[in-house]
Amino acid sequence: MAFGAKRGTRQPVEPGAAAARATAGPLNRILGPAGSIRREKSKFLLIAFIPVMALFWIIRVIPIMWLLGLSFGNYSLKRVSSVFVGMRNYSRLLSDDQFILAIKNTLEFVIISVPVVIILGMLFALLMNRKLRFEGAYQTFFFLPFIISTVPAAIIFKWIYAPGTVGLANYLLTIVGLPRVAWLSNPKITILAVIILYVWKNLGYYVVVFLVGLKNIAQELREAAQVDGASLWQATWSIELPLMRPLILFGTVYATISAMAVFTVVYVMSQGTDVSAGTQITVLATEIYQEGFVYGNMGYASAVAAVLFVISLLAVLIQFRALNRE
């Protein structure tokens, strides 16, 4: 429909159009008479909105329900048919050491990395929100690791953690006289190494989100409090942070969900290293990949994915409860 062609012709005057309107009676009643604003809106809903919402259902809503269905079957990439197996996948999870390890690692990852990125993110945002001359440069320094993609970041860190004297991390440790660390061959340490990488990579995001939030709080509020005799610390603690509460909630929820589903850093860190298979770390998302796409056990992998889904949902609900309590 060319814009302008219909300018000023909202009421069609041609008799033909009137006849067409009469024959399309039921259609007009639903969609509105031809040329009317209501008709235009109906048309827009049909042509633009409904297709987008259909795609939304097909790509987002239905797969989530389908996932839950799959988790009760034994669908496999190697087999054509799938049989309903009830809770068997879920009961198998409970006795699967690899899965229990994945849950433990995932929770450890979340419990350490989320508070660290939120607290450091807020700290640096507060420091930067002081009308500094080089604020743009500082922001860029913190944001660059976030903007580069995860694979290059993980590969750089993998090399920094390289064993023996090759890796920079161990080199720096020897300079200060500390013993070398087996960063990538002891699973207990590897998870910390991955968390360091993850925090380095994502910190800039939280700094920027919190910084923009702080800027939206009138600077005058804090300054007025300081003029009234409040210390900088008091002004920050009792004025800025309470106003930042919604954003802290958002940050915590977002950080939790992304850490819960962490895949790339873990996968790249444990791929192609010369360490033995037993030292690889596993989290829920790598477990889904391994079971579903390496072994082809789609049903069982769906049960793992359903657990990830439910835990994420629970974490979000708990945080909303805790942080929204007035």
Added chain:
Amino acid sequence: MSTNAMRTSVHVPSRMRWGRVVLNLVLLVSGLVMLFPLVWAVTTSFKPSIEIVTLAPTIIPHTWTLENYVKIPNVAPFLRFFLNSLIISGISTVFVIGGSTSAGYVFAKYHFRGRDALLVMVIATIIIPMESYVIPLFLTIKTLGWVNSYAGIIYPTIIMSTGIFFLRQSILTVPDELIDAARIDGSSEFGVLRNVIFPTSSSAIAAIAIVNWVFTWSLFLWPLIVASSTNMFTMEIGLMFFQREYITDYGGTMAATVVTMIPIVIFFLIFRRSIIEGIAMQGMSGV
């Protein structure tokens, strides 16, 4: 009054000046720590191999060499990977802009039964990680015969729930009078979108486009599952396989890593303001 102003302007700054020096120093040092791994990767990529595996590495190479870069095209088609990433992010972003704008417009300005329930669903899907439903998504594209194709890789990225919600928030602030005026002038709804919504919400739309671009560019798990042949690899996947093959060739791996980072860093330096704004606004919309 004037003496008061004098007092603050004499006392506070002298105390604050030192505070600011310390503050700047703290931020500079932490900023450099953040930057250091990237700088280290870049300078290493220009070192000859004897300078890389050494007991006393230096930040700046003694001799600069391009040998690590020269060999890349012989071992992996990074130009092809780059074009693949470009095609995937480009097509996805076109879909996301169109879909998010029209759906955001309807959610903001139309009134019909079920609208709010639908919007709640959109918001709910924002918080569900895609990693948890890759299996049904994969079964979908397998049924459609899209495994190892652009269509398959792009498929789940064409709908961006955050984009729909975020543009709805933004379009809410467009005055109804502007829209009604265009309608009374006989404009179709697509005309309203083009002549009223696009101009008034352009910065929000740009923000969504950029965020989606960065997001699709860094996708990993999904293309890892879908792309099975080298000619469908994105830069991320290509780099991962490169480093797996050349695990001990640190110089070559760093050069390939730098090559992979260049496009997105350039993109960032050009759109720095919009990217930071867009990413922050996502947080602002209070998801």
